[in-house]
Amino acid sequence: MDAVAALPALELPARRAAVRPVTTEPVWVRRALIALALAFFGLFLLLPLAAVFVEALRKGWAVYLAALVEPDALAALKLTLLAAAIAVPLNLVFGVAAAWAIAKFSFRGKALLLTLIDLPFSVSPVVAGLGLVLLFGSSGWFGAWLAAHEVKILFAVPGIVLATVFVTFPFVARELVPLMQAQGREEEEAAVVLGASGWRTFWHVTLPNVKWGLLYGVILTNARAMGEFGAVSVVSGHIRGQTTTLPLHVEILYNEYQFSAAFAVASLLALLALVTLVVKHAIERRGDFAALRRGSRT
Amino acid sequence: MAAHTGVLPGFRLTLGYTLLYLSLIVLLPVAAVFGKTLELGWGEFVDVVSNPRVLAAYRLSFGAALAAAAIDAVFGLLLAWVLVRYSFPGKRLVDALIDLPFALPTAVAGIALTALYAPNGWLGGWLAALGVKVAFTPLGILVALVFIGIPFVVRTVQPVLEEFEPEFEEAAASLGASRWQVFRHVILPHVLPATVTGFALAFARAVGEYGSVIFIAGNIPFVSEIVPLLIIGQLEQYDEAGATAIATVMLVISFTLLLVINALQAWAARRGGKEQ
Amino acid sequence: MSIEVRHICKRFGAFTALADVSLAFPDGELVALLGPSGCGKTTLLRVIAGLEQPDSGQVLFDGEDASDTHVRERRVGFVFQHYALFRHMSVFDNVAFGLRMKPRRERPSEAEIRRRVMALLELVQLDWIADRFPSQLSGGQRQRIALARALAVEPKVLLLDEPFGALDAKVRKELRRWLRRLHDELHVTSIFVTHDQEEALEVADRVVLMHRGRVEQVGSPEEVYHHPATPFVYDFLGSVNRFEGRMEATGLRVGESLLPHEAPLPAGEEVVAFARPFELDIVPAESGQGVPARVARILAFGASARVELDGEGEPARRFEVELPRERCAALALSPGQPVRLVPARLRVFAGRAEP
Numbered sequence: 001m002d003a004v005a006a007l008p009a010l011e012l013p014a015r016r017a018a019v020r021p022v023t024t025e026p027v028w029v030r031r032a033l034i035a036l037a038l039a040f041f042g043l044f045l046l047l048p049l050a051a052v053f054v055e056a057l058r059k060g061w062a063v064y065l066a067a068l069v070e071p072d073a074l075a076a077l078k079l080t081l082l083a084a085a086i087a088v089p090l091n092l093v094f095g096v097a098a099a100w101a102i103a104k105f106s107f108r109g110k111a112l113l114l115t116l117i118d119l120p121f122s123v124s125p126v127v128a129g130l131g132l133v134l135l136f137g138s139s140g141w142f143g144a145w146l147a148a149h150e151v152k153i154l155f156a157v158p159g160i161v162l163a164t165v166f167v168t169f170p171f172v173a174r175e176l177v178p179l180m181q182a183q184g185r186e187e188e189e190a191a192v193v194l195g196a197s198g199w200r201t202f203w204h205v206t207l208p209n210v211k212w213g214l215l216y217g218v219i220l221t222n223a224r225a226m227g228e229f230g231a232v233s234v235v236s237g238h239i240r241g242q243t244t245t246l247p248l249h250v251e252i253l254y255n256e257y258q259f260s261a262a263f264a265v266a267s268l269l270a271l272l273a274l275v276t277l278v279v280k281h282a283i284e285r286r287g288d289f290a291a292l293r294r295g296s297r298t
Numbered sequence: 299m300a301a302h303t304g305v306l307p308g309f310r311l312t313l314g315y316t317l318l319y320l321s322l323i324v325l326l327p328v329a330a331v332f333g334k335t336l337e338l339g340w341g342e343f344v345d346v347v348s349n350p351r352v353l354a355a356y357r358l359s360f361g362a363a364l365a366a367a368a369i370d371a372v373f374g375l376l377l378a379w380v381l382v383r384y385s386f387p388g389k390r391l392v393d394a395l396i397d398l399p400f401a402l403p404t405a406v407a408g409i410a411l412t413a414l415y416a417p418n419g420w421l422g423g424w425l426a427a428l429g430v431k432v433a434f435t436p437l438g439i440l441v442a443l444v445f446i447g448i449p450f451v452v453r454t455v456q457p458v459l460e461e462f463e464p465e466f467e468e469a470a471a472s473l474g475a476s477r478w479q480v481f482r483h484v485i486l487p488h489v490l491p492a493t494v495t496g497f498a499l500a501f502a503r504a505v506g507e508y509g510s511v512i513f514i515a516g517n518i519p520f521v522s523e524i525v526p527l528l529i530i531g532q533l534e535q536y537d538e539a540g541a542t543a544i545a546t547v548m549l550v551i552s553f554t555l556l557l558v559i560n561a562l563q564a565w566a567a568r569r570g571g572k573e574q
Numbered sequence: 575m576s577i578e579v580r581h582i583c584k585r586f587g588a589f590t591a592l593a594d595v596s597l598a599f600p601d602g603e604l605v606a607l608l609g610p611s612g613c614g615k616t617t618l619l620r621v622i623a624g625l626e627q628p629d630s631g632q633v634l635f636d637g638e639d640a641s642d643t644h645v646r647e648r649r650v651g652f653v654f655q656h657y658a659l660f661r662h663m664s665v666f667d668n669v670a671f672g673l674r675m676k677p678r679r680e681r682p683s684e685a686e687i688r689r690r691v692m693a694l695l696e697l698v699q700l701d702w703i704a705d706r707f708p709s710q711l712s713g714g715q716r717q718r719i720a721l722a723r724a725l726a727v728e729p730k731v732l733l734l735d736e737p738f739g740a741l742d743a744k745v746r747k748e749l750r751r752w753l754r755r756l757h758d759e760l761h762v763t764s765i766f767v768t769h770d771q772e773e774a775l776e777v778a779d780r781v782v783l784m785h786r787g788r789v790e791q792v793g794s795p796e797e798v799y800h801h802p803a804t805p806f807v808y809d810f811l812g813s814v815n816r817f818e819g820r821m822e823a824t825g826l827r828v829g830e831s832l833l834p835h836e837a838p839l840p841a842g843e844e845v846v847a848f849a850r851p852f853e854l855d856i857v858p859a860e861s862g863q864g865v866p867a868r869v870a871r872i873l874a875f876g877a878s879a880r881v882e883l884d885g886e887g888e889p890a891r892r893f894e895v896e897l898p899r900e901r902c903a904a905l906a907l908s909p910g911q912p913v914r915l916v917p918a919r920l921r922v923f924a925g926r927a928e929p
Binding site: 024025026030033034040044045048051094098101105116118122125126128130133139188192198201202223230233246247248251254259263266270272273281 | 312320526530545
Binding site: 476 | 652662675
């Protein structure tokens with residue numbers, strides 16, 4: 001009965017290992033391709049990352065730490081955190097609202113709406129900043145009104161926040177729309193039929209289903225919010241200690257030839273990037289999330 | 299917008315909020331750029347954008363972005379292939395770090411690449427000995443744009459390769475195709491739409507890229523001055539009209555690219571469709 | 575071309591897919607590899623094709639060892655279960671693929687390719703959809719295109735993996751007949767894999783029954799159906815009634831009852847016995863012959879009537895009896911009625927085989 005145990009002695013020598021399977025390449029091709037890919041990876045991804053940390057510590061830990069606790073750096077850190085703390089929740093709420101409307105209902109113009117949501121991805125950040133200048137600058141659409149009421153947006157914190165919100169606008173929505181579309185609306189309809197209110201349905205049925213996608217979108221939004229350079233650069237006015245974010249602070253230090261300090265601050269941002277990648281990777285490795293994403297792609 | 303609302307609530311609220319927020323945050327600034335351009339008048343507009351320095355910047359921005367996206371397409375496909383098909387030590391690390399350009403602030407990437415490729419840098423010195431100058435030349439811009447664009451290609455091609463059934467390759471092999479023929483005639487056509495989409499995404503990103511480029515570019519007018527930098531330069535001279543005219547051309551191209559990318563993605567979805 | 579496999583073994587990790595399989599496939603025959611899923615039939619087909627390397631053993635084509643020949647050079651036509659048609663190519667290009675991949679010296683001219691592809695499309699009666707793409711075809715059409723594509727390289731042997739598995743019942747039946755006719759026209763040595771016994775018995779010249787990586791029986795459809803060599807084959811092919819008991823001098827003791835049977839096995843041996851539904855008769859409970867059972871359901875449509883019965887014991891064994899409608903009417907059966915079952919013919923195997 002047990003076929004496995006009853007294997008007869010084999011009279012033929014096992015010599016098959018040399019013959020490779022049909023769907024792979026000769027070993028030398030495989031090795032060459034891996035080597036080429038790793039060379040590219042090392043040159044373009046690993047080396048720049050390593051350079052940040054090596055340059056940051058070039059003059060030792062004392063200089064490194066001094067650059068981080070310097071008042072202007074701390075002010076920049078505070079502003080960066082503030083901008084992210086405003087931009088992330090705003091775009092999170094938007095992303096959820098947009099995904100609900102787009103994924104759970106059908107209406108005309110949906111494709112156009114999706115394209116417009118993607119717009120900030122393909123507009124140069126500098127052009128986005130320019131748009132804000134044209135709105136809120138002294139000769140802008142709202143410039144006169146703002147001046148009359150003594151509201152300062154440009155070259156101040158509100159401008160930086162607006163620029164950050166603009167460039168991070170699509171991330172959460174982009175992640176949630178396909179996920180929620182893939183899930184359909186049967187589960188929500190079942191909840192409503194069972195007597196749940198709209199809010200409870202969302203909270204107990206929709207949200208648990210998309211929580212990893214939500215977190216994924218938030219992680220990406222946050223990384224971009226803290227790292228944005230071009231758009232923020234246009235609207236910031238570069239007032240040290242007041243309207244500089246960490247990336248702008250890096251630029252200032254670099255242009256003043258304080259390379260070690262510039263790289264020290266940059267290493268902080270690089271660490272943020274690494275943490276982002278680790279969290280992102282951890283979410284991607286979750287089976288349910290991976291399966292959902294795969295389902296949503298088709 | 300006639301909606302089939304069904305039994306689920308919240309359609310008006312969420313769609314209304316979506317449209318309002320979209321208009322305030324995205325459409326208004328973009329509209330401001332177009333509005334300002336309309337104030338300009340055609341003659342003035344043409345004057346600005348046909349200035350030789352501006353034309354040189356356009357050529358550089360688009361040329362370098364195109365070249366970088368092409369390099370990314372080739373190496374992105376290679377990286378995706380290696381990550382999907384082969385196993386090697388450190389594979390998971392490589393897979394996770396592919397997204398570094400998405401996560402690393404562009405200014406950080408910019409100064410890091412400059413440190414590497416400057417004449418006194420890690421690689422720059424070595425390359426200088428070979429007579430190749432990278433930093434502060436268009437080549438430096440290319441390097442930065444290749445860095446920025448690589449995840450776009452890898453991350454669009456990778457899932458397509460993962461889902462490709464070995465059956466197709468076995469079928470081709472049983473019909474007498476060599477390994478190269480299988481790749482050329484069966485695998486490549488299958489991943490081509492995704493590769494082209496990744497190329498377009500990388501290109502769109504590269505055209506507007508600012509932070510990672512300005513440090514390594516050297517920003518010499520007519521030689522290594524990219525369009526976004528030119529826009530900032532005009533703004534710093536309080537020439538909003540000039541900046542806007544230059545930006546409008548970029549915006550129009552961005553819109554076109556966006557439509558092209560959408561069409562490409564639809565094409566890729568149709569080609570890769572699982573209609574079996 | 576004739577095919578022979580000798581002592582093929584193949585494991586996937588701890589799972590043994592093929593345990594010392596030796597078989598010969600004569601030239602020009604249509605052979606079915608039949609068995610439940612996981613029995614190794616697809617693995618054997620893939621080993622013959624060269625898509626899978628056996629851990630040990632040989633594959634011989636016309637007596638020559640082909641074990642080290644790459645699938646590319648084996649000249650086998652392989653039809654995949656899900657067809658594996660290239661989505662980005664038209665039907666024509668799919669069929670032409672094998673010809674176009676030939677080395678330049680052997681490659682026919684484009685005109686010749688066109689002629690041969692169209693001839694093949696005519697053969698599978700689909701020349702009118704040459705310009706369509708696979709996504710525009712029905713399942714049955716894809717199946718035929720996959721076959722045409724495999725035939726284009728003039729294979730010496732045709733291998734089909736569950737050729738009708740992905741089709742709905744009606745199309746499956748039509749394609750079955752069509753494949754048989756096609757084989758009679760072409761006479762290419764063909765092997766197909768199936769888990770559907772009806773399909774195997776209806777289409778194939780010979781049936782190879784496989785179970786747990788081993789060959790249970792090889793024979794013509796009549797042979798394997800009427801003279802199953804093992805309990806597994808008996809159980810697998812068609813409906814069957816099982817009796818478990820012990821041999822005695824005069825017959826087979828099942829519970830309290832004694833079924834008369836000429837003893838091929840020594841008395842005292844534990845055995846399983848099988849009878850097909852049409853080999854059982856129903857007699858009144860008072861007769862005292864056979865084994866007791868209780869009528870559960872009577873299905874009196876079609877040419878003959880089918881009666882489902884519950885046996886005694888826990889859990890109750892189910893029986894199925896097929897008998898002429900008139901006989902069924904004469905018995906005047908009703909659900910719940912106690913009766914007895916008498917086998918006209920029993921096939922007895924030693925040991926208590928798996929259920």
